[in-house]
Amino acid sequence: MTTAAPPVNQLTPLEWVRKNLFKNWWSGVLTILLIPLILVLGYRAFLFFFVNGQWEAVQRNLTLFMIGTFDREMEWRIYSQILLFVLAFGIGLGTNSAAVQDRAEDAGLPYERSSVLATVGRMWSLVVFLGILLWFASTDDVGGLLNPFLLIGAAVAVLLVGFQAFRFPRRLRSAGWLLTATFLVLGFQVVSGFDVGGWLPLGLTYGIAAYMVAPVGRFEAGWLRIVMRLVAAVAVVAVIRTIYALVDSPGIGWDEWSGLHLTLMVSAIAIVLAFPLGLLLALGRRSTLPAVRIMSTMYIEVIRGVPLITLLFMGQFILGFMLPAGTDLSAVSRAIAAMTLFTAAYVAEIVRGGLQALPRGQTEAGQALGLAPPTIMNRIVLPQALRAVIPAMVGQFISLFKDSSLLFIISIVEFLRVRSLVHTQPDFRAVSIAETLVFVAIGYWAFAFAMSRESQRLERRLRVTR
Amino acid sequence: MTSEQQQVFSDATQAKGESVIELRDVDKFFGDFQALADINMNVGKQEVVVVIGPSGSGKSTLIRCINRLEKHDRGTIVVDGIELSDDIKNIQEIRRETGMVFQQFNLFPHLTVIDNITLAPRQVRHEAKDEAEANAMQLLERVGIPDQARKYPGQLSGGQQQRVAIARSLAMKPKVMLFDEPTSALDPEMIKEVLDVMVELAEGGMTMICVTHEMGFARAVADRVVFMADGQIVEVGTPEHFFTNPQEERTKLFLSQIL
Numbered sequence: 001m002t003t004a005a006p007p008v009n010q011l012t013p014l015e016w017v018r019k020n021l022f023k024n025w026w027s028g029v030l031t032i033l034l035i036p037l038i039l040v041l042g043y044r045a046f047l048f049f050f051v052n053g054q055w056e057a058v059q060r061n062l063t064l065f066m067i068g069t070f071d072r073e074m075e076w077r078i079y080s081q082i083l084l085f086v087l088a089f090g091i092g093l094g095t096n097s098a099a100v101q102d103r104a105e106d107a108g109l110p111y112e113r114s115s116v117l118a119t120v121g122r123m124w125s126l127v128v129f130l131g132i133l134l135w136f137a138s139t140d141d142v143g144g145l146l147n148p149f150l151l152i153g154a155a156v157a158v159l160l161v162g163f164q165a166f167r168f169p170r171r172l173r174s175a176g177w178l179l180t181a182t183f184l185v186l187g188f189q190v191v192s193g194f195d196v197g198g199w200l201p202l203g204l205t206y207g208i209a210a211y212m213v214a215p216v217g218r219f220e221a222g223w224l225r226i227v228m229r230l231v232a233a234v235a236v237v238a239v240i241r242t243i244y245a246l247v248d249s250p251g252i253g254w255d256e257w258s259g260l261h262l263t264l265m266v267s268a269i270a271i272v273l274a275f276p277l278g279l280l281l282a283l284g285r286r287s288t289l290p291a292v293r294i295m296s297t298m299y300i301e302v303i304r305g306v307p308l309i310t311l312l313f314m315g316q317f318i319l320g321f322m323l324p325a326g327t328d329l330s331a332v333s334r335a336i337a338a339m340t341l342f343t344a345a346y347v348a349e350i351v352r353g354g355l356q357a358l359p360r361g362q363t364e365a366g367q368a369l370g371l372a373p374p375t376i377m378n379r380i381v382l383p384q385a386l387r388a389v390i391p392a393m394v395g396q397f398i399s400l401f402k403d404s405s406l407l408f409i410i411s412i413v414e415f416l417r418v419r420s421l422v423h424t425q426p427d428f429r430a431v432s433i434a435e436t437l438v439f440v441a442i443g444y445w446a447f448a449f450a451m452s453r454e455s456q457r458l459e460r461r462l463r464v465t466r
Numbered sequence: 467m468t469s470e471q472q473q474v475f476s477d478a479t480q481a482k483g484e485s486v487i488e489l490r491d492v493d494k495f496f497g498d499f500q501a502l503a504d505i506n507m508n509v510g511k512q513e514v515v516v517v518i519g520p521s522g523s524g525k526s527t528l529i530r531c532i533n534r535l536e537k538h539d540r541g542t543i544v545v546d547g548i549e550l551s552d553d554i555k556n557i558q559e560i561r562r563e564t565g566m567v568f569q570q571f572n573l574f575p576h577l578t579v580i581d582n583i584t585l586a587p588r589q590v591r592h593e594a595k596d597e598a599e600a601n602a603m604q605l606l607e608r609v610g611i612p613d614q615a616r617k618y619p620g621q622l623s624g625g626q627q628q629r630v631a632i633a634r635s636l637a638m639k640p641k642v643m644l645f646d647e648p649t650s651a652l653d654p655e656m657i658k659e660v661l662d663v664m665v666e667l668a669e670g671g672m673t674m675i676c677v678t679h680e681m682g683f684a685r686a687v688a689d690r691v692v693f694m695a696d697g698q699i700v701e702v703g704t705p706e707h708f709f710t711n712p713q714e715e716r717t718k719l720f721l722s723q724i725l
Binding site: 106107108109222359361362364365367368369370371372375379380383384387 | 533534535558561562564565566568570572573574575576578585586589590592616617618621631634635638
């Protein structure tokens with residue numbers, strides 16, 4: 001038997017044009033009408049971007065757009081943050097890539113390790129944005145930033161170093177994830193400061209890690225093992241607390257952040273907080289306990305019925321009455337609280353949809369095996385339900401990211417608000433506002449699009465074949 | 467019915483020896499619809515009982531009541547000396563004693579074959595990973611697919627998936643296996659490989675209740691055949707009795723339709 005190759009349908013360019021642009025008379029008419037329109041719009045856009053546009057307002061205020069009113073003396077903290085985040089990203093990418101490869105090998109599936117380049121290609125919108133920044137920064141009149149090329153070079157180097165985590169042997173895969181988390185936290189705290197109270201995120205991470213890897217094999221009794229695990233966890237937490245107490249160096253709190261930096265950080269914090277809260281609300285709404293169910297349902301329905309702006313205002317003016325007297329919450333904390341509470345309600349409904357879509361047989365199989373209800377939830381239901389709702393969830397997070405521009409109404413200088421500072425400067429009071437607006441729009445788009453692409457990749461990678 | 471036939475029939479309604487599963491006067495309603503009416507039956511140690519009947523006759527509901535996937539409304543169900551109650555501990559205990567194989571396999575698609583099998587032993591019986599995996603490999607060998615251990619269910623054929631599902635149930639070392647139409651969702655050429663595993667299991671002395679439409683399997687392996695219609699047990703007997711000399715009109719009608 002000879003194996004035949006699949007038939008090749010290679011069209012010549014002319015055939016392609018005929019098939020796709022002039023298939024019948026009305027598609028031909030549409031093509032003839034639309035091609036000039038596209039050409040004209042493209043030409044206008046070209047003129048705006050490269051010939052007529054007055055980009056000086058953006059160019060001279062690049063630092064202002066990036067970090068707003070952030071203390072210029074403290075800029076090094078932001079550079080360190082960028083490098084630490086890139087390092088964490090690189091390690092995560094390398095570890096993830098190796099983990100995917102492990103699984104494919106086990107299952108006997110072909111797999112090619114993804115390269116750093118592929119990831120960068122997937123996030124090309126960020127590369128475009130970065131390119132625009134560099135283009136502006138390449139002139140000598142940038143006002144503040146260190147040599148941006150130096151920074152980018154360092155970032156690329158750090159990314160490549162981090163990616164080497166894929167060389168870790170298999171048993172160190174979780175160490176890769178631990179390092180990723182560590183550098184994320186350190187990156188955050190290099191700006192917000194390593195003060196005494198900052199031990200919590202790393203303490204929690206390493207405490208849990210210590211609990212899981214504590215060498216308790218030589219203890220026979222189950223309770224003794226648990227006790228020894230707890231001892232290990234507490235010891236590790238104590239060490240981390242002590243380190244933080246010794247270092248105790250305050251940084252720049254989020255009240256003093258602004259610009260794109262604030263937008264990104266506030267969105268990230270709200271996303272990280274809203275996800276677990278939404279998950280709990282979704283489970284609460286399906287709880288068999290009436291009190292829990294009614295409370296969750298009421299919360300979700302009330303929050304979903306109120307505009308985010310209302311919540312932001314309420315956070316500023318009403319939250320104070322509900323908290324104990326003397327609690328002094330900053331404007332940014334209130335805004336983060338409002339955004340978190342708002343998004344959690346939507347996340348809850350998205351997760352509930354995923355839970356409902358899961359076939360009943362999955363739960364039943366778990367029950368029939370004698371698994372406890374929490375095990376069924378954690379090991380069978382949630383992993384599948386959450387995978388199924390990745391696109392909707394990321395959509396909600398993109399929405400949150402863009403809605404952070406609403407913070408301007410409570411006088412927080414986020415990315416969009418920087419424009420109004422620019423246009424109060426004597427030089428730019430009278431210039432067209434289109435350029436700054438377009439620049440900010442491209443900035444938002446670059447990040448939102450990268451998130452969307454990343455969600456598509458996750459969706460493909462985690463897809464479950466039934 | 468001659469008295470001799472009567473004798474055969476009533477002998478067969480009771481299991482010989484010690485009974486592992488006992489149902490007494492069990493009723494089950496879905497809303498106003500009575501799915502099970504006055505079910506009395508028992509299953510002895512190492513016995514294979516095949517339940518047949520038209521669709522909607524309550525066969526699946528019957529075995530789903532035994533491990534509390536459905537809650538019965540009246541009557542008592544005793545599994546291995548434990549009476550089924552509303553207490554979750556009690557239910558868990560019974561579920562550990564009974565394995566179940568579903569029509570739709572219900573494997574966990576996000577876990578590899580070996581993880582599907584070891585999940586319950588590790589979580590419920592707190593077996594160490596190595597031990598659980600060694601057991602799982604043995605079971606996979608027994609059902610004939612040790613080379614598929616690291617694959618995902620979606621990569622396997624229906625017959626292979628169902629054999630993994632059987633191995634997954636066996637990993638909990640159950641005293642009783644419940645089969646809910648295990649071959650009904652399979653392509654014809656895969657039915658045999660699953661039935662072979664079930665036959666081997668029966669020959670190994672496993673106590674089994676099988677809801678199935680495979681009359682060949684019933685004839686070859688069953689100690690008793692139970693015929694159900696409209697939520698009731700209509701007739702119980704040995705396979706010979708059943709296929710050669712059914713007594714009830716309803717049974718005759720059903721057999722004439724499927725054979």
